[in-house]
Amino acid sequence: MKYTCDCINSLFFDFNCVKCGCSNTYGMLYIVPFEGNNFDIEKVNSARAEIVNSFRAGIVPDKCRNCYMLKEDKDGKIDEPLPKELDHLYISHWYHCNCGCIYCCNRGVTKLKITPEPKKSDYYDLLPTIKYLCQEGYVGENTRITTIGGEPTVLSEFDEIMTELTKYTKSNIIILSSGIQYSQAIYDTLAKGNTELIITIDAGNPVLYKKIKRVDAFYQVLENVKKYLKANPKNKNSVYFKYILIKGLNDKKENLEECIKIAKETGINKMYLAIDYNCQNIGKEIPEQWYDLYDYFLSVKDMEMYVYDYCQQILDRKKIF
Ligand code: SF4
Numbered sequence: 001m002k003y004t005c006d007c008i009n010s011l012f013f014d015f016n017c018v019k020c021g022c023s024n025t026y027g028m029l030y031i032v033p034f035e036g037n038n039f040d041i042e043k044v045n046s047a048r049a050e051i052v053n054s055f056r057a058g059i060v061p062d063k064c065r066n067c068y069m070l071k072e073d074k075d076g077k078i079d080e081p082l083p084k085e086l087d088h089l090y091i092s093h094w095y096h097c098n099c100g101c102i103y104c105c106n107r108g109v110t111k112l113k114i115t116p117e118p119k120k121s122d123y124y125d126l127l128p129t130i131k132y133l134c135q136e137g138y139v140g141e142n143t144r145i146t147t148i149g150g151e152p153t154v155l156s157e158f159d160e161i162m163t164e165l166t167k168y169t170k171s172n173i174i175i176l177s178s179g180i181q182y183s184q185a186i187y188d189t190l191a192k193g194n195t196e197l198i199i200t201i202d203a204g205n206p207v208l209y210k211k212i213k214r215v216d217a218f219y220q221v222l223e224n225v226k227k228y229l230k231a232n233p234k235n236k237n238s239v240y241f242k243y244i245l246i247k248g249l250n251d252k253k254e255n256l257e258e259c260i261k262i263a264k265e266t267g268i269n270k271m272y273l274a275i276d277y278n279c280q281n282i283g284k285e286i287p288e289q290w291y292d293l294y295d296y297f298l299s300v301k302d303m304e305m306y307v308y309d310y311c312q313q314i315l316d317r318k319k320i321f
């Protein structure tokens with residue numbers, strides 16, 4: 001059997017290296033070290049070729065074991081040469097954020113320091129590499145983009161990165177933001193029509209919000225969401241909420257009901273329910289009542305409600321992998 005995964009032609013810029021673009025809990029597949037200078041696509045491609053060759057030979061590299069994205073290559077696609085144009089570019093070379101979610105994987109790095117104003121990444125500037133990838137044809141009209149590091153509105157080069165990327169890609173752009181700071185660059189990217197903005201809200205009232213996020217910004221977020229919703233009025237799903245279930249904190253039905261109510265009042269039409277699966281929770285069993293919560297969430301009729309694939313897999317396995 002041959003293997004493949006959706007991330008094989010992606011690049012994920014992390015603080016000290018380039019990886020494939022997965023978020024496998026067991027550790028993303030390392031490709032090459034990178035600290036901001038002299039990005040060498042040849043090194044990336046030769047390291048990537050080893051992974052592809054393993055998949056072609058039916059061998060699963062150690063770090064891909066148990067990855068929820070690994071799948072059987074049923075149509076022989078893995079034998080085709082990878083195109084020059086990347087499928088997906090992930091931007092994750094900074095960790096600063098203007099809030100401090102208790103489940104945040106970046107906490108170990110930022111020591112829960114809250115960064116209200118934009119600043120440079122502590123590691124490197126990505127803009128020169130982004131320009132290189134765009135100008136050399138590695139980012140093209142079909143390249144999807146995801147920002148996944150810290151909070152984009154506190155990364156000083158974020159606006160320029162988005163301006164450069166949106167000259168080249170017509171594909172889907174996903175921006176994760178706390179929503180605390182309004183960003184004209186996010187608004188402008190949304191207005192281009194191919195962008196989704198995910199705000200992880202986790203609560204339906206300011207008290208619970210502050211317990212989870214460590215900042216008092218619940219109503220500020222809702223006000224900014226209302227502004228962002230105006231950027232692309234043709235797509236009522238361009239801005240949506242994610243609600244991460246945290247055991248014993250926001251996982252009662254009334255917590256969810258309250259958040260769904262406030263989402264509707266704000267103009268949100270779509271929500272995802274997710275699970276706090278940070279590394280401290282690996283191996284823990286899913287509380288029995290969460291299954292009812294998921295059933296309730298998916299039964300809400302007048303909004304679009306979804307569960308991420310990885311969460312569905314966690315639910316099916318009954319424990320966090
Ligand atoms: S199978 Fe998973 S770990 Fe392996 S390269 Fe693909 S996404 Fe990364």
Ligand code: SF4
Nearest residue numbers: 097099100101104150
């Ligand atoms: S909004 Fe995202 S980056 Fe910021 S603290 Fe929360 S999880 Fe971490």
